[in-house]
Amino acid sequence: MAMPTGYDCDTRFIAAHHQPAVLIDLALSRGIDNHQLLRGSGLFYEDVIGGQARISPRQFLTLIGNAQRLLEADDSSFLFGQRLLPGHYGEVSHALTHACTLQQALEQLQQFRALLSPLLTPRLLLDERRAYLYWTDNCGIGNQQRFLTEASLTAVVAMSRRLSGERLPWRFHLAYPQPRHVEQYWVHLSEQLTFASQMTMMSLPLEYLHKPWPGASATAGQVAQQASCAQLESLGWPGSFIDQLYDHLYANIREPLNLERVAQSFEMSPASLKRKLHKHGTGFQEQLDQVRKHVALYLYQMKGYSNDEVASYLRFNDTTNFRRSFKRWTGLAPSSLRQLFQS
Structure with a gap:
């Protein structure tokens, strides 16, 4: 049976008056000319306020x-993130606004x-404590990676604070060196920051997932x-094609995986899969290595596996x-990772 496909970087499905309008309004509030702002995007301000325009991730x-x-x-990026969630995106924003707990909000x-x-695709993992x-790139975001990361982290922090009525004790790991504007992270996120980590993610004690929201x-x-x-x-799909590929690789990570086998699962030729990935600025080996890295880090840090156990799990x-x-995946030997998820 064919795998479900998802949207591509050039699929027009994003309502221009939703997340794009949040960014447009932020720019306009700072005196930016809307013609300059929209240049090259294939979008006009009249399209946005008309409420019918749909744009692609690339736009x-x-x-x-x-x-x-x-x-x-x-x-x-932080001010953009503060305005993103729950948002004004119709019923889906209403659903998020009336989430009963943080766990329900994150699942939504x-x-x-x-x-x-x-x-960016949010992914939730739980251990005993x-x-x-964490987030994965789902459409080839390239140079906008850090901007979107900062916005996504801030969006969840601001939403959880607004809906819970309290500032939650989030901790953050960032997969890039400390930027010069670190004070923005202190103001909008937390001082519990670790830069140059293997993954970008935020975490907090498990009990905060289940506290009722007022x-x-x-x-x-x-x-x-x-x-x-x-x-x-x-829409016909829950996420992007890159999402579907990640999920397939993750679910089958203990099986022999190569370009030919995975292409067959998606009922396409290896050449077609290769072209599709290239369009998104990535390749099969890069995607496979990312999933193997994420699984290995999970097994080391959350399950306490030894080198031999992780190697055996990944076949x-x-x-x-x-x-x-x-x-090759991380730039580090496994023995160097024992402090990775500790503050």
Whole structure:
């Protein structure tokens, strides 16, 4: 049976009056000319306020690049993020607003990612003590990676604070060196920061997932969730093609995986899969290595596996070969990772 496909970087499905309008309004509030802001995006301001225009991830990324260049401010991504969630995106925003707990909100963020987070995919992991939220690139975001990362982290922090009524004790790991504007991270996120980590993610103690949120309406939330499911069904997919590939690789990571086998699962030729990935600025080996890296880090840090156990889980017959591969994925030997997720 064919794997479900998802949207591509050139699929026009993002409502221009939703997340793009949030960024447009931020730029306009700082005196940016809308013609300069929208240049090269294939979008006109009249289209946005008309409420019918749909743009592709690639067009949205052009808009973001323009905004970064024209705003020239270290706080732009954080201010954008503060306005993103729950948002004003119709029923899906109502569903998020009436989430009864943080866990329900994060599950909705994952379920409705095409509507709430169309450029970066949120993924939730739990262990015995903590909840971890991390993001994966789902459409080839390229130079906008850090801007979108800062915005996504801020969006979840601001949403959880607004809906819970308290500042939650989030900790953050960032997969890039400390930037010069670190004070923006202190103001908008937390001082609990670790830069140059292997993954970008945020975490907090598990008990905060289940604390009831004071302003929630379970009935209104359920109605809005049903309407959001119908909207997602009308799109024909829950996420991007890169999402589907990640999920397939993750679910089958212990099986022999290569370009030919995976292409067959998606009922396409290896050449077609290769072209599709190239269009998104990536390749099969890069995607496979990313999933192997994420699984290995999970097994090391959350399950306490040894080198031999991780190598065996990932079907490496030779531990030396596994260590060599792990260093290629991460730049580090497995023995260097023991402090990775500790503050």
